Amino acid sequence: MTIELHTWNTPNGRKISVALEEMGLPYTVVPVDISNKKQFEPSFLEFSPNNRIPAIKDPNGPDGKPITVFESGAILYYLAEKTGRFMPRDLRARVPVMEWLMWQMGGFGPMPGQVHHFLMQPEGPARDYGFTRYHTETKRLYGVLDRRLTGRDFVATAGEPSIADFAILGWAWRHERHQVPFDDLPNVAAWYARMMARPATARGFEVALS
Structure with a gap:
């Protein structure tokens, strides 16, 4: 089973x-x-x-x-x-994984999700306000991620990714849809390429879900 x-x-x-x-x-x-x-x-x-x-x-x-x-x-x-x-066994090593997992769940998901929502609305003041508000915050979060990845291969661990990388990658996968190019995010760009080059990760994005 x-x-x-x-x-x-x-x-x-x-x-x-x-x-x-x-x-x-x-x-x-x-x-x-x-x-x-x-x-x-x-x-x-x-x-x-x-x-x-x-x-x-x-x-x-x-x-x-x-x-x-x-x-x-x-x-x-x-x-x-x-x-x-x-997920590290050691509590001290585990804490960063939980921090970045919660960071994704609380912000780097809800914010770009709102960008997606407002982009689908009819043009007008309400759409413009909502898009600007959430797009600005989404770009800020990408900046946080880029700084975190300075000199790092993965977000919260060394040597191999953690569940935090998987969580964040799910949303970074849609970066074009929420209009955040990687041009000014070199560390995010390198991390994204590194993750997507993993055969198992690639398979996860290829699974037929619809």
Whole structure:
């Protein structure tokens, strides 16, 4: 029996397909077509009560019994604990991973997500205000990430990526859509290329989700 990944072709969904590929865990994809509001179906809400993708069903939970997990950050943490990979065991080394995972969940996702939203609105003052507000903050967050990556191969760890890299990469993957070129972000550009050159990460973005 394999993990069921209930997901769609979004940044949050790609975080988990990348992690599963990197961790070498067998899984099957269960598409949840959010464009047709499938995330509101009662069968999905039973284990993802916030009506958001992704969510997973693991038939082999920590006690050998099935477990479900929703929220992409929680899923990444669970998978890291399950496999003992991409999350340091030492608490001091673990703290930066958790910091940058929370940074992504709290800002580098919600902010570019709002950019996507306002770009789809009819032209006018409300669209312009919303886009400018969230685009400015999104660019600021990219600057934070670029400074963090100065002299570093990965965001929170040395030698190999962590779940924080997978989380952040899911949204950086859409940088063109939220209109942030990498021209002035050399460290982000190098990190992005480094991550995308990993075969397992590439597979995670190629999994058919829609």
